Amino acid sequence: MTSHINRRDFLKKSTIAGVGLSFGGWMSLQPGQAMAAAALANGHVLKMNITPIAIADDCARLAIYSNVTVKPYQQALAQNWDAMRIGGVLRHGEKHIAELLIPARNGMKHGNIDPKAARNAAFASGWLFHRAANTELYGKTTKAGDDAERMIYHDVNVLREMSLAEHGGKMAANPSSPTVNDMHHLLLTLKQRTELRLHTFNPDERNGATENWVFKLGEWDKDYRPLLARYAEAMVSPDSWKVKKYLEAPVFYDRTDAIIRCARELQAGLQEPVDLWQSVVAAKSQSLYARALANGYYAAAVVSVFIAGDIDEVMLKTKLFSA
Amino acid sequence: MSEYITHRAVYDDSARLALNSPEICDAFKLTLKKHWEIGGLGSVTRGGDRNSVNLLEVCRDNWASRKEGDGTEEKLAFLLGWRCHNTADRMWKPIYRTLQPEHYVEEREGVSDIRIYHDVIVFREVYDHGRLAPLTLAFLDFQMERHPASSAISVKRAEDLFGAMYQRTLLELQSFVQEEMEIDAWLDWVFKKIQPLYVDLTAYTEAYYNPNTDYLRRFIIEPNFYDRSDAIIRLARSIQLGEPDVGIDLQKALQSAKSESQYAQALEWGYRYLKVSSDFFEHKIDEATFSRLSDLDKPHKPKEIMDWINYLKEKARN
Numbered sequence: 204m205t206s207h208i209n210r211r212d213f214l215k216k217s218t219i220a221g222v223g224l225s226f227g228g229w230m231s232l233q234p235g236q237a238m239a240a241a242a243l244a245n246g247h248v249l250k251m252n253i254t255p256i257a258i259a260d261d262c263a264r265l266a267i268y269s270n271v272t273v274k275p276y277q278q279a280l281a282q283n284w285d286a287m288r289i290g291g292v293l294r295h296g297e298k299h300i301a302e303l304l305i306p307a308r309n310g311m312k313h314g315n316i317d318p319k320a321a322r323n324a325a326f327a328s329g330w331l332f333h334r335a336a337n338t339e340l341y342g343k344t345t346k347a348g349d350d351a352e353r354m355i356y357h358d359v360n361v362l363r364e365m366s367l368a369e370h371g372g373k374m375a376a377n378p379s380s381p382t383v384n385d386m387h388h389l390l391l392t393l394k395q396r397t398e399l400r401l402h403t404f405n406p407d408e409r410n411g412a413t414e415n416w417v418f419k420l421g422e423w424d425k426d427y428r429p430l431l432a433r434y435a436e437a438m439v440s441p442d443s444w445k446v447k448k449y450l451e452a453p454v455f456y457d458r459t460d461a462i463i464r465c466a467r468e469l470q471a472g473l474q475e476p477v478d479l480w481q482s483v484v485a486a487k488s489q490s491l492y493a494r495a496l497a498n499g500y501y502a503a504a505v506v507s508v509f510i511a512g513d514i515d516e517v518m519l520k521t522k523l524f525s526a
Numbered sequence: 527m528s529e530y531i532t533h534r535a536v537y538d539d540s541a542r543l544a545l546n547s548p549e550i551c552d553a554f555k556l557t558l559k560k561h562w563e564i565g566g567l568g569s570v571t572r573g574g575d576r577n578s579v580n581l582l583e584v585c586r587d588n589w590a591s592r593k594e595g596d597g598t599e600e601k602l603a604f605l606l607g608w609r610c611h612n613t614a615d616r617m618w619k620p621i622y623r624t625l626q627p628e629h630y631v632e633e634r635e636g637v638s639d640i641r642i643y644h645d646v647i648v649f650r651e652v653y654d655h656g657r658l659a660p661l662t663l664a665f666l667d668f669q670m671e672r673h674p675a676s677s678a679i680s681v682k683r684a685e686d687l688f689g690a691m692y693q694r695t696l697l698e699l700q701s702f703v704q705e706e707m708e709i710d711a712w713l714d715w716v717f718k719k720i721q722p723l724y725v726d727l728t729a730y731t732e733a734y735y736n737p738n739t740d741y742l743r744r745f746i747i748e749p750n751f752y753d754r755s756d757a758i759i760r761l762a763r764s765i766q767l768g769e770p771d772v773g774i775d776l777q778k779a780l781q782s783a784k785s786e787s788q789y790a791q792a793l794e795w796g797y798r799y800l801k802v803s804s805d806f807f808e809h810k811i812d813e814a815t816f817s818r819l820s821d822l823d824k825p826h827k828p829k830e831i832m833d834w835i836n837y838l839k840e841k842a843r844n
Contacts (some may be wrong), residue, residue: 252692254688287689289720292697299709311552323713362687366680381675390674390688393663396670397689399530399730400723402637403611404571404696407719412701413577414584417604419699421564438678 208480213271214373214513215505216480217522251356254340256375257290258492261466262499263287266328266447268469269479269500272507275316276324279307280503283325290329291337297524301516303327308510330504331523335498339491352433356449359437360456361492368467386435397516405415453491454463460493463488529637530725532618533647535652537610538660539762541797544606544804546765547776547797551804553589554606560605566660567608575822576613577802580828581605586807601729609610609803613796615826617788618644622711623831625745631838639738640745646733648789651752658766659743687818689723712726753787764792774796 208216223494263284267277280287293299297372304327306320316324324441340357340432381389407408407416437445449455461482509519539559543549544619559563563681585602592598622640623630629638649656656663664673669681697703702715733741747752753759757779764771783794799820806816817823 218758251698254692256694257686259813266577274809283719284691284720286717289694289697289716292694292703292716294704302709322717326713326716361677362684365683365687369680369683381678385673385675388662388679389664389670389673389681391669391683392665392673393681393685393688395620395650395661395665396685396725396727397692398570399732400689400725400727401696401721402530402570403533405719405721406571406573406577407700407702408573408576409701413573414581414601416699416701417568417581417601421561421604423695423699424563424567439675450697493735 208271210271210273210508210511210513213247214508217501217504226473234492238353245346248387252358254354254361255291255333255336258336258495258499259288259329260504261292261470261496262332263325263328265462265470265479265496266351266503268473268506269504271479271504273311273511275311276307276503276507279321279324280328283322284323285489287325287329287332290326290331292334293326293330296327296330297336297520300327301519301522304506304509304519308512311510311512312391319476321364324506324510330505330508331502332499334493335502337350339495339498351443353449355433356441356445357455359434360450364456364458366465368471381436383432383439386439387432390431390434394427394431401520439516447523455490456492457490460486460489462493462496464495465492485514527549528639529645531653532641532648533569533611534566534613534660536614536617536792537565537607537794539652539759539766539793540800541565541606542608542762542765543758543776543793543797544800546761546770547801549801549804551806551808553602554800556598557602558606561600563660564600564603565607565610568604568609569611571608571611572606574608575820577820578612578820579604579817580607581608581752582803582806582816583813584595589807606800606803609799609820610796611790612820613799614828616821616824617792618702619826620828620831621749621788621828623835624676625749627835627838630721631837636730637668637739639656639729639733642729642733643737643741643745646730646737647746647752649734651754651764651789652763664843666730668731693721693723740844750787755840756783756786756790758783758786758790 263280269277290296303323307316307324310316310320338344341353364421404420405412458467462479462485465479465482483497483500485494505514505519505522508514509516512521527825529643533781541562545555579674580603582605585598585605588598603707610806610835618641619703622638626638626640628641645666649661653661656665664670667673667687670676671681677718697716697720700715700719702719703710746804754763757774761771761774761776761779764774771838780794780797783790802811802816802819806813
């Protein structure tokens with residue numbers, strides 16, 4: 204983080220061929236597709252995994268503390284965290300991204316982004332962050348069952364690294380301490396606590412959909428319990444072959460990568476503005492997680508210059524979606 | 527609204543009574559035994575009154591020809607939990623407003639204290655501080671600190687990320703997600719259907735470990751929220767522990783529950799709703815009778831209670 208660039212510098216640098224990252228040529232992988240493809244061999248479906256959410260959180264934190272992004276955009280992200288996180292639910296985001304961001308851009312012209320425009324900008328950004336994550340991590344996978352195992356091992360790795368960041372790197376030194384059953388029990392209890400936090404389920408009552416919703420919720424619940432057992436096993440008693448295949452060989456995560464170090468510092472509460480350009484450029488040849496963060500951060504920077512009025516809609520789409 | 531633990535307990539106990547009763551049809555008993563946890567999901571789902579008739583009819587129509595995994599049994603199990611949810615709502619929504627009107631008059635954010643205290647007492651009494659399923663010992667701990675696996679990860683971070691995943695999954699289960707529509711309209715659905723994780727667990731931990739004695743007096747003791755000596759409660763507990771007390775007559779216990787603790791009344795109510803559902807399922811009563819006996823046309827918050835709250839609001843404004 205030795206090089207400090209601002210918004211104008213970013214505009215110049217990001218147009219130089221060869222300097223930018225692999226944003227061009229993104230596969231048209233939708234955030235929902237990776238999870239839909241992931242079915243465990245025994246029929247259980249992994250609906251979603253936590254790694255893309257963690258990456259979205261990291262990207263948003265990087266964008267908020269960046270000196271490339273404008274303050275109103277930073278505020279939009281900070282004040283609409285849930286909307287940002289849920290952005291991955293959007294299908295065909297390429298079609299909607301400009302439409303979702305234009306109200307925030309118009310608000311900037313008049314000095315005020317209204318709450319709905321800010322919410323939509325955060326939501327659109329969340330879609331871009333999820334897209335960055337899923338494209339980098341799951342775009343080249345082959346088999347559905349393989350994908351689910353990959354997701355679980357990714358999640359466990361990310362959770363461990365984020366836990367370490369919050370505890371000064373001191374915990375998890377003895378992962379064999381709890382049993383697999385203990386960990387499974389803990390994860391099931393987390394599920395119950397989440398149900399308490401959301402208070403009651405809100406059923407789908409549109410156009411006679413309730414009956415099917417009831418069935419789907421029950422099926423999901425039945426699948427989720429054994430799925431958590433797989434998480435517990437990967438946490439407490441990881442399979443060395445899977446660790447090598449899913450984490451080490453593809454270099455999924457490297458805590459020494461500059462952009463990851465920065466993300467973990469921000470997660471742990473670093474409040475100082477940071478510049479990320481060197482970290483972003485370096486990430487191109489670093490771990491998958493670092494590349495996903497760089498992709499997401501770049502997208503946030505592009506969104507910010509669009510909202511600030513520095514680029515038009517055509518350029519927005521070119522920078523986000525073209526080779 | 528009544529709360530998660532209380533909702534769940536009313537289902538668990540009412541369904542236990544149903545399983546042990548000769549008045550309840552075999553189809554209900556079979557589905558409860560096979561799909562107890564799905565009933566638990568129904569017990570913490572809103573909107574039951576609007577969907578009960580339809581769902582019961584579908585399950586009844588398909589029952590004889592059902593196949594394993596076609597969803598008939600699962601939907602019926604969910605419906606039984608759903609009926610119990612409406613019991614708890616009807617029982618306690620008026621009581622919350624009567625005993626802690628200030629929360630509703632001042633339109634305070636978050637969960638009212640009385641709801642949390644009810645849950646904490648039920649956690650203690652029905653689930654023996656989390657020793658009895660489906661709840662767990664560290665359930666109300668701060669970051670589950672007593673749990674043997676809690677030191678291996680950041681519980682706070684895991685809860686946050688898995689919670690977000692759960693939230694996203696619930697949204698993905700909604701049919702609108704796949705539909706083509708204007709993006710504005712679609713987004714309106716997203717933010718209408720997203721389920722915020724708004725209940726503060728630390729308030730539960732505080733109420734459990736360091737209860738406010740004034741709240742205990744106002745919400746639990748004086749209004750007789752729970753009395754473990756009530757016959758219906760003793761019967762439910764004995765079934766829960768695997769040894770039904772044959773000395774307690776269900777009908778007598780149901781009758782006496784009407785003048786006993788609030789929780790006993792809720793169990794009588796929950797059992798009654800299941801009995802009415804069973805009668806409808808077996809064609810012993812028609813739809814109109816089922817609807818009337820299930821109170822489907824009655825609001826959970828009676829008009830006189832809401833009028834009183836509105837009167838207090840008006841008074842506070844002036």
